[in-house]
């Protein structure tokens with residue numbers, strides 16, 4: 695995408711039909727219901743912490759749902775719960791009909807193909823001692839893909855993220871931050887997941903690189919139909935990429951709805967405060983980002 699009008703600040707992410715509640719009609723790919731997560735403490739020095747309170751959220755196939763909220767509100771904890779990595783005390787996380795919180799080992803193994811994650815920091819999320827080829831081969835080999843098939847798939851993945859085939863022989867240190875994040879995205883895509891938890895995937899990148907990575911994620915979604923849970927602090931980014939947005943405050947979801955509506959006409963007082971702290975649109979920032987983006991196009 696090279697049109698400056700399709701810039702992250704413009705909030706014109708193509709939308710699809712919505713129901714009145716903002717949910718897509720039909721069965722959800724992911725259905726989180728009344729989820730509670732409690733981190734157990736150890737004595738009075740480290741008391742237990744109730745991180746998520748009765749959280750419910752749905753994500754449809756091919757949909758991007760944004761999760762915004764201040765630091766410590768529980769966004770990453772929810773992302774971890776989808777990966778089966780949070781101490782769930784009650785509630786359910788149903789992915790395509792299987793409750794992740796109660797799944798046995800075999801079901802979990804199958805789910806680990808379907809749900810992948812991309813982290814904020816591409817510098818620390820890639821093993822510096824491994825070539826890109828080995829990084830991308832790892833999830834494929836772990837699922838029993840043959841060497842020959844893995845090699846073909848790695849070629850496809852590099853093309854998909856816009857890197858040349860020789861990138862496979864190089865190491866993470868030889869790439870820029872944006873290129874490393876592309877490699878992290880390719881690793882997440884290797885097993886053709888149906889949902890990717892994107893935990894602040896562009897916050898460590900400069901503005902023009904952010905725009906390119908967001909466009910890559912949108913292109914990939916259009917090609918593959920993957921769904922995203924997109925965790926971010928940046929409302930302009932969320933407005934650009936997300937179909938729907940959920941706002942978290944102190945471990946609770948306080949508002950959900952259409953991405954453009956929530957970010958321009960918030961109902962909950964906390965969302966209004968969030969918007970005031972990061973005004974949208976900011977004409978100066980918008981013009982600056984458009985200029986940089988156009989120069990790169």
Ligand SMILES: Nc1ncnc2c1ncn2[C@@H]1O[C@H](COP(=O)(O)OP(=O)(O)OP(=O)(O)O)[C@@H](O)[C@H]1O
Pocket residue numbers: 733743745763764765766767768769770771772
């Ligand atoms: N392993 C843990 N043990 C105890 N408490 C934890 C643990 N992990 C997170 N927490 C607490 O749970 C709360 C939610 O943390 P979480 O990382 O989910 O927030 P967040 O919204 O993702 O924050 P940020 O935007 O800063 O990443 C915080 O108060 C945090 O201190």
